[in-house]
Amino acid sequence: MTTSNTTRGDASSQSPLSPGINWLSDLKRSRKPGPFFGEAQHTWSGASTCAVHAGSSDDPRTGAVGTPIYQSSTFLLEDDQYNSIHDGYARDRFIYARYGNPSQWAVQQKLAALEGAESAIVFSSGMAAITTAVLSFMDKGAHVVASKELYGGTYNLFNQELPSLDMSATLVDPRDFDAIEAAIQPNTQILYFEAITNPLLTVVDIPKIVEIAKKHSLRVIIDATFATPIGLRCLELGVDIVVHSASKYLNGHSDLIAGVVLGSRKLIDQVWPRMLTYGGSLDPHASFLLERGLKTLAIRMKAHQDSAFALATYLEQHPAIERVFYPLLPSHPDHAIAQRLLDNATGNVTFVVRGGDGAALALLKALRLPKQATSLGGVESLISLPFNSSQAGFTQQQRVEMGILPGTVRLSVGIEDATDLIADFKQALGQMTDQTETTHA
């Protein structure tokens, strides 16, 4: 049997029990950020320094640079681990990979540092993160007020699953604060919004949402997938819980599925037992990939923004394009909110092609650089049409009511150079113009 003299986990976390405790007031253990490997959480001024160094550690046995992949499902048990189970701090020790493992801890610490959070838990998908976070703060009979502009998976959770659990949701216009407040019921527990919506890129005024929540003693959960912590530090604005689909910008390479929930240690400790029960834990290899991808997050987001803004500006003046949605364009309805809240804009651009869905489909076929695929946030540009992918379940009239006009294109601009992207769109839109002229001849 191997024995260890060092704590396998967060050494700053110790049992609350000691001799001489007569009542609860004698308990001395206080809550601390983490769990971390026990090293002090650095506070660097630069997001890239944070992205590269926070949470990452070199292998103490070999000196190999970078966090090793701990591809183990279980860990050696000693008195320390058994005590952590008995005394209720098992989250701070390595016991079983689903409860927490070193590869998860490394990426969780990095994500927490980037988001300004005390604690984080990574999940096997964005939807695992969202479902677990929402259900952690919903009790029997509870109600959530959420945006009517929601990612389809989240909409399905609210629309299809909550009623089965004796819970309910009211979906409202994220710009209509009176409607948000009017939708609050005595059993409402959560306000749930996406920081930047999909596909119309509505930028939600989060400080206003937080103000309403505080007035009514509610928790705020924000899905900041499109914004990333480089663009928006939600917790600093008073948000309680931030969720991300880490499959998108956080990882950035379109090569894994993951999610994350971040917030205070108090609230994330309430999410942890739900994660154990619902089972959506992230495996060590995916944790490693996410940790590696995150190291370039800040420079990728800058590149996404630069290319997206240049391309959006080009598309807005093109006669074949009816309308462009991009928060940095002065024409965007939320331009002022974006300028006030976002340190870095998203890489997504949504635009409407003249001629409807058929013309949009022709454009996609004529493009050479962007790949026709769903998802977003990768280094490569991805392009898709809501009418036959993300919003295919709705009728055309329903899509129009949601603001998704015929010909709407969802483009996730990668980190390719703007000149190449613009040249590709120029040739593709030129082909469409030529075809139109031929048809009319």
Add this chain to the structure above:
Amino acid sequence: MRNGIPAAALSEFVNEVRDTPHEAVMDYGINITWESGTRSHVEAKPMHVGGHRVSRKFSWKADEPRQLMGTNHAANPQELLLSGLGACMMVSFLAGASAKGIQIETLEIDFEASLDLRGFMGIEANSAVGFPEIQYTIHVTGDASAEAFETLHRASVVHSPNAQTILNQVALKGAIVSTSI
């Protein structure tokens, strides 16, 4: 996890409250509606735990036995009072045991109390309306000595909100909104 209570989280909550006392403020409410005869329907109102709203979709009924003009469909108000007292003393006992590292195997509290309805009826001025005495016996097994369990017992009653509400005078501030038809 000992007794199903995370001692670490309990300790962290205690010390959070030490720093931010408003996290210890709990707001409760119930609404009780007359159904028929002596039977009523009770619903828990949303609770506020340290300023955060918690949905409470729980309801129950109260009734009196047929001998007291009721239909005997549910526990009566005195039984509900004793159950509220006993459940609170049990939480207090378990929280204290968990803080002290005592593993409880079984725990049961048996309550008995008598009252004289002449007080309610108003036919005997010297008769108390309420319970003059409530008797209980705690049956516990666990990894502590009889002396340690007795110390825990005393501390748990001293810190039980419902036990202390019964032992101490409490202001009952009422109002009536009436509609004459």
